[in-house]
Amino acid sequence: MSVSAPVSRRASTAALALAALALLASVIPTAAAGPAAVKIPKARPGAAIIVTYRDVPSLNRGGAGVGSAKAVETVESLNVKVFRANAGQEQKAMNLLARGTGVVAIETDVPVESTVTPNDRYWVSGNKWAHDRVGLRTAWDKTRGSSGTVIAILDSGLEVSHPEFSGRVVPGYDFVENDTSTNDPRGHGTMSAGAAAARGNNSIGVAGGCWECRIMPVRVLSKNGTGYASWVIRGIIWAADRGADVISMSFGGFAPSSAMAGAITYARNRGAVVLASAGNDASSAAFYPAAYPGVIAVAASDASDRLYSWSNRGSWVDLAAPGCFTSTRTGKSYGSFCGTSASTPLVAGIVGLMRSANPNATRNQVEYALLSTATRIANVKNGRANAPAAINVVRTAPRTVAAAGTLNAKMKIGTILRSGPDTSRTALTTLPVGSTVRVTGGFVSDSKGRTWAPVRTASGKTGYVAAWLPVFTGSAAPTANVILRASPSTSARAIVTVAKGTRVTVLGSTASSTYRAWLKVRTAKGQIGYMAAWLMRP
Numbered sequence: 001m002s003v004s005a006p007v008s009r010r011a012s013t014a015a016l017a018l019a020a021l022a023l024l025a026s027v028i029p030t031a032a033a034g035p036a037a038v039k040i041p042k043a044r045p046g047a048a049i050i051v052t053y054r055d056v057p058s059l060n061r062g063g064a065g066v067g068s069a070k071a072v073e074t075v076e077s078l079n080v081k082v083f084r085a086n087a088g089q090e091q092k093a094m095n096l097l098a099r100g101t102g103v104v105a106i107e108t109d110v111p112v113e114s115t116v117t118p119n120d121r122y123w124v125s126g127n128k129w130a131h132d133r134v135g136l137r138t139a140w141d142k143t144r145g146s147s148g149t150v151i152a153i154l155d156s157g158l159e160v161s162h163p164e165f166s167g168r169v170v171p172g173y174d175f176v177e178n179d180t181s182t183n184d185p186r187g188h189g190t191m192s193a194g195a196a197a198a199r200g201n202n203s204i205g206v207a208g209g210c211w212e213c214r215i216m217p218v219r220v221l222s223k224n225g226t227g228y229a230s231w232v233i234r235g236i237i238w239a240a241d242r243g244a245d246v247i248s249m250s251f252g253g254f255a256p257s258s259a260m261a262g263a264i265t266y267a268r269n270r271g272a273v274v275l276a277s278a279g280n281d282a283s284s285a286a287f288y289p290a291a292y293p294g295v296i297a298v299a300a301s302d303a304s305d306r307l308y309s310w311s312n313r314g315s316w317v318d319l320a321a322p323g324c325f326t327s328t329r330t331g332k333s334y335g336s337f338c339g340t341s342a343s344t345p346l347v348a349g350i351v352g353l354m355r356s357a358n359p360n361a362t363r364n365q366v367e368y369a370l371l372s373t374a375t376r377i378a379n380v381k382n383g384r385a386n387a388p389a390a391i392n393v394v395r396t397a398p399r400t401v402a403a404a405g406t407l408n409a410k411m412k413i414g415t416i417l418r419s420g421p422d423t424s425r426t427a428l429t430t431l432p433v434g435s436t437v438r439v440t441g442g443f444v445s446d447s448k449g450r451t452w453a454p455v456r457t458a459s460g461k462t463g464y465v466a467a468w469l470p471v472f473t474g475s476a477a478p479t480a481n482v483i484l485r486a487s488p489s490t491s492a493r494a495i496v497t498v499a500k501g502t503r504v505t506v507l508g509s510t511a512s513s514t515y516r517a518w519l520k521v522r523t524a525k526g527q528i529g530y531m532a533a534w535l536m537r538p
Contacts, residue, residue: 012363012488025366038098041075041108043090048072048109048230050259051097053079056432058102066100069093073230076412076433078238078262082230110229110255112221112329127206129303130346137355139387140181140396144200144422145212146356146530147486151196151348152244152272154235155189155251157182160328162190164198164205164405165215172217172243173238175231185223187330191337192250194328196345197352205334209387210310213356216244221251223228227255232289236260236274238265241412241471243508243520245355248348249276249332250341252287268294269305270362270473273351273370284314291316296367299345300324313379318371320346320380337486350387354394356363359526361397366371369393375387407439409470409505417463421445421452428463442479442537443467443517449518464510465532468511472519476536477503484529487520495529509533 026338039363043049049069053059059079065071068089073082085093090108091257098106130300131137150170160169160182172182184190193208193215200207220231239247247267264274276290278299290297300311300323305346307313308323327337348371354366361369373390374383411431419426431437439454440462444452451467485492488510498504504521507528511517517533 007368007419022494029353038103038106040094040098040106040491043094044108045090046087047090047111048228049083049085049090049094049097050107050109050230050233050257051081051083051100051103052259052262053100053105054080054102055079056434057407058100060432061101066096067093069097073128073234075237075259075263077241077266078233078259079123079434080233080259080262105258107257107259110252110253110257112227112229112251119251127325130325131207133301133303133305133322134346134350134385135388136350138340139178139350140200140211142388142391143353143357145197145210145352146225146359147212147214148359149210149245149352149356150243151213151246151248151352152216152218152239153189153193153196153209153345153348154218154220154221154232154239154247154249155192156186156221157184158188158193158215158217159184159190159328159332162194162219162328162330162332164194164202164208164328166199168197168199168214170213170214170216172219173235175234175238176217176219176222176227182217182219184219186225186493187219188221188225188250188341189217189219190330191327191335191340192248192345193419195325195337195342196248198328206328208327209346210352210356213349213352214425216242224227229260233257233260233263236263236267240270240272241508246348246351247272247274247290248345249274250344252276252279254285254287256286256288256292260289264289264292264294268363273355273363273366275342275344275348275351278317279312280310280339280482281312282310283312286314287312290509296347296370298340298344298347299380300338300340305375305384307379315381317380318462319347319374319382320377320384347385350385350390353387354391357391358397359522359528360524361394365397366394369397407472407474407476408436409439409453409465409467409472410434410436411470413469415465415469417455417457417461417465419463421454421464422447423466428461429457431457431465437465437470439472439474439538443533446515446533448515450515451511453517453533466515467509467517468515470509472504472506472509472533474538475503476506476519476521476538477501478531478535479537482531482535484521484523484527484531486529488512488530490532492530495527496523498523498531504531
């Protein structure tokens with residue numbers, strides 16, 4: 001799968017290869033899976049197998065595997081398991097897995113690939129035309145972003161030490177190496193991050209779309225620019241669970257993945273605006289993940305508001321933005337960046353400005369403002385991005401706070417419901433992964449300072465759960481005057497004091513090393529930060 005670089009002979013060859021790969025994924029006979037049949041695609045040698053289950057019990061029954069297929073990854077949020085089979089046994093393994101109870105979909109792990117962006121001055125004469133075309137200089141008079149807004153860059157990593165990102169990188173994750181080091185051996189992710197959020201007005205280098213937004217690097221592409229759908233799926237879920245406001249993806253291909261579509265739905269349901277590059281194959285064929293429902297597909301336009309000849313186009317493409325300009329490069333340097341890989345994070349930066357201008361705007365409100373204000377151009381459904389117009393519209397969106405009594409806890413792992421707020425209290429039942437319970441009262445601390453939440457299950461059973469285990473969302477209010485802090489620590493910078501009883505929207509939660517829970521919240525004025533959960537109640 002090609003990723004966002006001007007088309008070339010090599011890219012054209014890659015596109016043909018991908019078309020062949022898509023044909024290889026055509027459906028062959030089905031196998032029974034409970035009451036319904038599951039379509040089984042043709043296995044790809046060496047590829048992992050992705051299985052989606054109906055519910056958590058079915059996921060758990062999937063176990064460690066069957067035959068030579070062994071479970072290597074589990075994505076609880078989507079009821080998905082990833083299996084690997086012995087070489088030459090992939091098709092047999094898929095046939096066996098498809099017979100499992102509660103299996104609703106099975107697919108081969110789709111490869112993704114990033115091509116090198118050309119380092120050629122012919123492609124770029126600077127950033128001014130690109131910024132002016134989408135109105136960024138006018139937009140920066142309205143807002144330059146906020147540290148409370150996080151843009152997740154799913155790509156090949158990030159050169160964190162680049163001066164354009166100083167002090168604005170939040171912890172990320174590397175799904176290629178499965179560790180927390182998100183170095184960028186490819187360089188593509190560093191260019192994408194620069195387009196979205198390089199620091200402006202600092203007398204060096206370049207300016208990205210959102211100067212003050214923070215960057216969340218999520219590595220899903222290898223040093224060769226290749227990756228797999230399973231990496232991307234986990235990356236999307238990881239970013240959404242950690243409060244990413246915007247998710248930018250500059251890669252794709254022609255073979256869809258139902259599990260990846262599910263991951264995108266999950267992220268959008270958690271409030272993230274999801275963008276993806278339309279691709280550079282001069283094609284109108286659907287290109288994924290850009291063509292999935294809910295994703296804003298971004299094409300690349302030139303200084304005359306025409307799509308570049310190599311940019312993909314079609315009814316599934318939502319928006320265009322400038323596709324050639326200077327961006328950050330590894331080695332603390334700068335260089336040209338061209339393709340829909342470039343136009344997509346530029347729009348992500350604009351969305352970052354929008355979310356900073358009105359942090360209380362919903363995801364739907366942000367998407368509507370972005371698409372409805374686009375300047376009409378040929379061959380693009382909504383037009384070319386117009387940053388100041390989008391900001392003006394989103395600023396007027398109603399500011400709302402979640403209604404009282406709606407604080408919920410979703411289990412990230414199997415969690416014991418206990419009779420009281422301590423690990424020594426009687427275990428009443430186990431709450432499975434993915435289940436949700438309602439918080440019924442104020443959080444409390446045990447003798448060791450650990451935070452607990454009183455809850456009620458859907459069946460009416462009441463008890464306490466360890467508050468450092470679930471993710472909390474909904475609405476809450478402090479039981480005393482509580483400081484809203486920039487990070488989950490009593491020593492973190494104070495943003496504002498929230499008065500007792502003042503309702504805030506709960507966006508998520510985290511916990512300290514001593515198991516004290518913190519709620520990530522947004523005030524009615526749009527301020528985002530962390531409040532001590534042990535001083536909160538629904």
